[in-house]
Amino acid sequence: MTRYAMIADLRRCVGCQTCTAACKQGNGTQPGVQWRRVLDMETGTYPNVRRVFVPVGCMHCDDPPCMSVCPSTATQKRPDGIVTIDYDLCIGCAYCAVACPYQARYKVDKATFAYGDTPMSSEDKYHDPGRIGVSTKCTFCVERIDNGVDRGETPGVDPEATPLCVNSCIAGALHFGDVDDPDSNVSQLLADNRHFRMHEELGTGPGFYYLWDHA
């Protein structure tokens, strides 16, 4: 089996938001919609404080609460672990948005652009009216993965088959691959490093790991 997952190395992330920009550009998301974003968190108490940059987005959970609540079956989980939304089925009730503990889902009710009502050419190119009034979220760039696999490429290794945020990361903090393959890049990283998943106590089984120290 294949189980795609993403890894963020918190030791490396510098909070530059290049992944956010790459995602927005590549997926043509509207202003205010960030399928991939990076949180700037402060920990500790003065004077012993630290900053941590934490990339977040859809965690493509093992047991996605967004899928079980969806009344229209628009949200589904593929056998490879990627959680998808069928925009033609979604009724835009936003039940999935309140069910997601990672605030990964967005619903916009009208088209907006960076500079008023008229889209720039780059926005016009990617604008999809089918995404208005429905729930949207990170797809792990599923088209790139599927097309890459069809070409015989390996997601997470070959850039053309890898999510845009991972490709764009300037610090090599983001990684993607198949955690069910013990020889994959992500399996090696998980074996060599100590890691956690966010809100693990909620039982969602996130497909997004955070590295924080060597094993």
Added chain:
Amino acid sequence: MTGPAPQTQPNWDWRAAGNFIGGGAGSGLLILGGIGALYAPIPLVLVTGLALGLVAIGLTLVWLEIGRPWRFMHVFFNPQTSWMTREALVAVPLFVMGGLAAWFNDPWLCLGAGGVGFGFLYCQSRILTAAKGIPAWRDLSVVPLIMITGVTEGAGLLLAVILQAPGNGRWFLILFLFLLVVRLAAWLGYRWRLEAVGAPAETLKCLTDISRWFVPLGFALPVIGASTLLVIEPHALWTALGSGVLAVAGGWLLKYRLVTEAAYTQGFAVPLSPVRGQGSAGPGARPGWK
């Protein structure tokens, strides 16, 4: 973009709250109307009409909130796991039985509709618990709170509509008082649970604020009114009206604020901060949580 601390969920507004308000009170009125009609003649057409109207208004408000309203039939596609689908499915026999009860003026049909209404209420409460992203909703103690609130509103509505206990029966006033006490207990139990399992600090603050008016307005005053009717003057129309309206208003305001204001998101957390260089791991963070 929002930071890592919990924020009020931006997706369900007063229209979603309207579904819990209308659906809860309507279902409760069917339940109490059915029970009341077995003991004394009550205007069943008025009662069932009002009850179904409230449920219909609630569902219409939700319909107005969804992004693609003309795809509303898709709501029936996932009865396997979605409580929203189940609520929609239960609404069908609710309207059929309620309509038949009004048509035939039959208390047993009204009681049957009340039974279905009980199922409708249960679905509504489970809609909230399945919303894992909202700590104020996902705890199971929401189930008894939403259900008893709906039933109590039904009793209050019945009292306010017919301006007396059905058949001037003491049993109804005792039942009403009992429901008010149980609703308060469910509210206190819910708050205790949330304090125990943890919730965003702003959620707990909001619940404290809700309690400040819910206890006197939604509990104490209706109890005083109902006690007056029970002990002193069973024919005091204004007292009956006031007690009923306050019991209903208390429940409506509670649900409105629970859905729109107390509903803070989970937020984000890290159990520790990463090792950098030759140093060691630092403390974690869970902004906005008590």
